[in-house]
Amino acid sequence: MNAFPKVSRRSFLVTAAAAGGGLSLGFHVPYARGATAQEMAPEVNAWVVVKPDDTVVVRIARSEMGQGTLTGLSQLVAEELECDWKKVTTEYPTPGQNLARNRVWGNFSTGGSRGIRESNDYVRKGGAAARMMLIQAAANDWKVPASECSAQNSVITHTPSGRTTTYGKVAAAASKLEAPKEITLKDPKDWKVAGKSVPRLDTVDKVTGKQIYGMDLKLPGMLTATIKDCPVFGGKVKSFDAAAVQKMPGVKHVVPVGETAVAVVADTWWQAKKALDALPIVWDEGPNAKVSSKDIAQMLKAGLDAPEAVVGNQNGDVKAGLASAAKKIEAVYSYPFQNHACMETMNATAVWTADKCEVWTPTQNGEAALAAASESSGHPAAKCEVYKLHLGGGFGRRGAVHDWVRQVVAIAKQVPGTPVKLIWSREEDMLHGRFHPITQCKLTGGLDAQGNLTSLHMRISGQSIVAAIFPQNIKDGKDPVVFQGLNPPGPEASLGYTIPNLLIDHAMRNPHVPPGFWRGVNLNHNAIYIECFIDELAQAAGIDALEFRRKLLANSPKHLGVLNAVAERAGWGKPAPAGVHRGLCVTMGFGSYVAGCAEVSVSPEGVVKIHRIVAAIDCGHAVNPQQIEMQLEGSFVYGLSAMLYGECTVKNGRMEQENFDSYRVLRIDGMPKVESIVMPSGGFWGGVGEPPIAVAAPAALNAIFRATGKRIRDLPLKHHSLKKA
Amino acid sequence: MARLNVNGKDHTANVDPETPILWVLRETLGLTGTKYGCGIASCGACTVHVDGEAVRACAVRVSAVEGKKIVTIEGLSPDGSHPVQKAWVALDVPQCGFCQPGMIMAVAALLKQKPKPTDADIDANLTNICRCGTYVRVRAAIHAAAKA
Numbered sequence A: 001m002n003a004f005p006k007v008s009r010r011s012f013l014v015t016a017a018a019a020g021g022g023l024s025l026g027f028h029v030p031y032a033r034g035a036t037a038q039e040m041a042p043e044v045n046a047w048v049v050v051k052p053d054d055t056v057v058v059r060i061a062r063s064e065m066g067q068g069t070l071t072g073l074s075q076l077v078a079e080e081l082e083c084d085w086k087k088v089t090t091e092y093p094t095p096g097q098n099l100a101r102n103r104v105w106g107n108f109s110t111g112g113s114r115g116i117r118e119s120n121d122y123v124r125k126g127g128a129a130a131r132m133m134l135i136q137a138a139a140n141d142w143k144v145p146a147s148e149c150s151a152q153n154s155v156i157t158h159t160p161s162g163r164t165t166t167y168g169k170v171a172a173a174a175s176k177l178e179a180p181k182e183i184t185l186k187d188p189k190d191w192k193v194a195g196k197s198v199p200r201l202d203t204v205d206k207v208t209g210k211q212i213y214g215m216d217l218k219l220p221g222m223l224t225a226t227i228k229d230c231p232v233f234g235g236k237v238k239s240f241d242a243a244a245v246q247k248m249p250g251v252k253h254v255v256p257v258g259e260t261a262v263a264v265v266a267d268t269w270w271q272a273k274k275a276l277d278a279l280p281i282v283w284d285e286g287p288n289a290k291v292s293s294k295d296i297a298q299m300l301k302a303g304l305d306a307p308e309a310v311v312g313n314q315n316g317d318v319k320a321g322l323a324s325a326a327k328k329i330e331a332v333y334s335y336p337f338q339n340h341a342c343m344e345t346m347n348a349t350a351v352w353t354a355d356k357c358e359v360w361t362p363t364q365n366g367e368a369a370l371a372a373a374s375e376s377s378g379h380p381a382a383k384c385e386v387y388k389l390h391l392g393g394g395f396g397r398r399g400a401v402h403d404w405v406r407q408v409v410a411i412a413k414q415v416p417g418t419p420v421k422l423i424w425s426r427e428e429d430m431l432h433g434r435f436h437p438i439t440q441c442k443l444t445g446g447l448d449a450q451g452n453l454t455s456l457h458m459r460i461s462g463q464s465i466v467a468a469i470f471p472q473n474i475k476d477g478k479d480p481v482v483f484q485g486l487n488p489p490g491p492e493a494s495l496g497y498t499i500p501n502l503l504i505d506h507a508m509r510n511p512h513v514p515p516g517f518w519r520g521v522n523l524n525h526n527a528i529y530i531e532c533f534i535d536e537l538a539q540a541a542g543i544d545a546l547e548f549r550r551k552l553l554a555n556s557p558k559h560l561g562v563l564n565a566v567a568e569r570a571g572w573g574k575p576a577p578a579g580v581h582r583g584l585c586v587t588m589g590f591g592s593y594v595a596g597c598a599e600v601s602v603s604p605e606g607v608v609k610i611h612r613i614v615a616a617i618d619c620g621h622a623v624n625p626q627q628i629e630m631q632l633e634g635s636f637v638y639g640l641s642a643m644l645y646g647e648c649t650v651k652n653g654r655m656e657q658e659n660f661d662s663y664r665v666l667r668i669d670g671m672p673k674v675e676s677i678v679m680p681s682g683g684f685w686g687g688v689g690e691p692p693i694a695v696a697a698p699a700a701l702n703a704i705f706r707a708t709g710k711r712i713r714d715l716p717l718k719h720h721s722l723k724k725a
Numbered sequence B: 001m002a003r004l005n006v007n008g009k010d011h012t013a014n015v016d017p018e019t020p021i022l023w024v025l026r027e028t029l030g031l032t033g034t035k036y037g038c039g040i041a042s043c044g045a046c047t048v049h050v051d052g053e054a055v056r057a058c059a060v061r062v063s064a065v066e067g068k069k070i071v072t073i074e075g076l077s078p079d080g081s082h083p084v085q086k087a088w089v090a091l092d093v094p095q096c097g098f099c100q101p102g103m104i105m106a107v108a109a110l111l112k113q114k115p116k117p118t119d120a121d122i123d124a125n126l127t128n129i130c131r132c133g134t135y136v137r138v139r140a141a142i143h144a145a146a147k148a
Helices: A010-019 A067-083 A095-100 A120-142 A167-174 A206-207 A269-278 A292-304 A318-323 A364-378 A402-411 A426-431 A467-470 A523-541 A546-554 A557-570 A627-646 A694-707 B020-028 B083-090 B101-114 B118-124 B135-147
Strands: A043-045 A048-052 A057-058 A088-093 A149-152 A153-156 A163-166 A222-227 A236-240 A251-257 A259-268 A280-284 A310-315 A327-335 A349-350 A357-361 A383-386 A420-423 A437-447 A453-462 A503-509 A581-589 A594-603 A609-616 A673-678 B002-006 B010-015 B047-050 B053-056 B070-073
Touching: A048 A120, A048 A167, A048 A523, A057 A067, A067 A088, A067 A120, A088 B020, A095 A364, A095 A383, A120 A149, A120 A153, A120 A163, A149 A206, A149 A581, A153 A167, A153 A402, A163 A167, A163 A383, A206 B101, A222 A251, A222 A269, A222 A402, A222 A426, A236 A251, A236 A259, A251 A269, A251 A402, A259 A269, A259 A402, A269 B020, A292 A327, A292 A453, A292 A503, A318 A437, A318 A453, A318 A503, A327 A523, A349 A402, A357 A364, A357 A402, A364 A383, A364 A402, A383 B070, A383 B135, A402 A420, A437 A523, A453 A523, A523 A546, A546 A557, A546 A581, A557 A581, A557 A594, A557 A609, A557 A673, A581 A694, A594 A694, A609 A627, A609 A694, A627 A673, A627 A694, A627 B135, B002 B020, B010 B020, B053 B101, B083 B101, B083 B135, B101 B118, B101 B135, B118 B135
Parallel strands: A057 A088, A222 A420, A357 A383, A453 A503, A609 A673, B002 B070
Antiparallel strands: A043 A048, A048 A057, A149 A153, A153 A163, A222 A259, A236 A280, A251 A259, A310 A503, A327 A437, A349 A357, A349 A420, A437 A453, A581 A594, A594 A609, B002 B010, B047 B053, B047 B070
16 A cells, blocks of 8 residues: 555545535525535545544435435445444445545445445445555554555554554544555455344434435525426427416416426415416427327237237247147236335425526436536536435336426426425325336246246237336337346346246337336236236146246356245145135346245135235345344335325326326235345345346235136226125 | 424514425424425325324414424433434334434324333334335334333
């Protein structure tokens, strides 16, 4: 390690001054967590600031939206830093600072269950480098070799002499040192803080009401807005009569937002909402004004047998295999649109001037929010800044598309210099979601005389998220995300089953409803399609559903590992309580292997009760087992909600469900017991926030079949009567 | 002009009497712990106590609560020491946390009525929505708070 001071080192203060324009405007900027550490102490490196009182501030680039990333990433940094965990706090660097510092914090995107699995290496190295620099600074002070010193709990010890000092005392000197070139990370088996179920860092403020979410922001002189976008996707505003509401209490401005929306800006949100409700707007509903769910279903149905489709996974000769099968089974499944329905509706606050544009918003991707602000403001990104605020739910809605950021900037641009907070009503949030893609699936399976699955053709017809949001990533007509959980053997979203003749293909059919990444994404429906159909095949073969799967998973030990774990814990093959039936599911996605066993009863009246789900996850390394358990529990609520009730339908080109009265979601009375098995097998890093969601619905549907003899292939379940005939 | 008693203090708010108390609390009094989630009394994110009863603040006009005592999450305890808050921290209940102030206020009111609620009592009385899906821990924390 180089013990000499750096010649020219860009300090955090310089860039903070350039990027932190909010302060220069004279606003008090309430960041999600205290972002003033740099005013107190220089950073040791981009990831670590140590204050004189030994408080450690860990910088977190990814967004906390409930999934525990903030705590998990801090554990990884703290583990390598060898600091006192009790003195760890966190802060978000801003996207503008990242841009100005050559993306020193890497990717801000918090989606695809990537928060920890993609950044674990460089954040741990950040912690380790800071430790080495702090030790070096102490060694320099003592004029001893750094190799004679060690650190633990923020205390540095010179072993031969027994002298000690603390991180806080040497942090300023450490910040002037060169970063080490060679860094060795700990073996996870030696972890002391990482790998442990330490409590979350962000709980206390969430139970006292102190946590500030995007919606709670208040800036001096701020006005509040609400918006109506044309309810028919693809439509526009023809005209609106601002004069009709201009004199209503509190109303300040009635403004067009792009070609498709109108906003009312008022002193308070309630005043803005009242005026917007009263505002006469004439829409040009455009080409989709007559489209209904039935039309979309027809469009997708045609794709099930279309000659042209893009192949996602193929081996052997499925046509010949099916032709020679002793038994052929066919089934068609479907999965509807879903709204994310985050508890906190979309919102952002912006100030626009001729020189700059600043935005405060809950976002899963600060850099994408910055790009949206830049585009909408007409200013280059270097003259824009985004301050991330805490998210009241994300689930994918607040990641890839920042439509609400574009809107608030477009509004703020019309009232230069005045902060404007835009809050969507729940109705706007439901009508203008980025919906879980709609698909149908036709599965054809062939069994030989012994009941072995020899051939499977799986044709997915439906919407592509990538074509809508990242069209540049479509290669040769293929959206690779469509095949989540169905990929050939490999480290990402692979189908575990070995089937001699296999064809999985996709006929892309894109209705006009905008799709988005919805927690679990395509794994949600793909797992239902394949895992319920595997049960159908097992039944046709007369083989136990667990045995049938085990045989097909012989070449996929990790899939098999989680499946066996749930089967054993749930007592598969042993009698269930009276009236209770079990169903299985195993899948892989977002880098992790997951299995579930649901226990369900159905009353003679047809009322479904999900009693218990036993679930197992192998995510390679488990940074905080309790947080992983919480992700299993929570994702089951999201997945079961969708299975039981969730559906957004289309009539006259627009979504029909506008609030929780028509878009029912799971409440505590429907929540099963969850038994989680966190079984990290090491050697890889898998995601946690999304993989488990996909096992809840297929496992429950397979159990419902055993309880009733009814195979539910069209979701949600609410459309089907399970009443005993 | 509406006269309100919130968390033990008297306030006057210059608002339209039709304004839901949710927005008076959030925008006029700056008590943002009470959340907007649906505006139709369905999700419970705005739950506050009015004279000790759990009420969904998005659906109650400010004119209807004059002379009554309103308690919000900020006033449930001075320092987060209410047994429900303590149980919530001990079990690390919140995920995103947005629904939790309303959830906690609903549970605090439930425990006043039924100090030892059964699972069936919880199912029948607690209808607040949590999209992160904290229900397993919410249930465990209610039982923990009831024992405290």
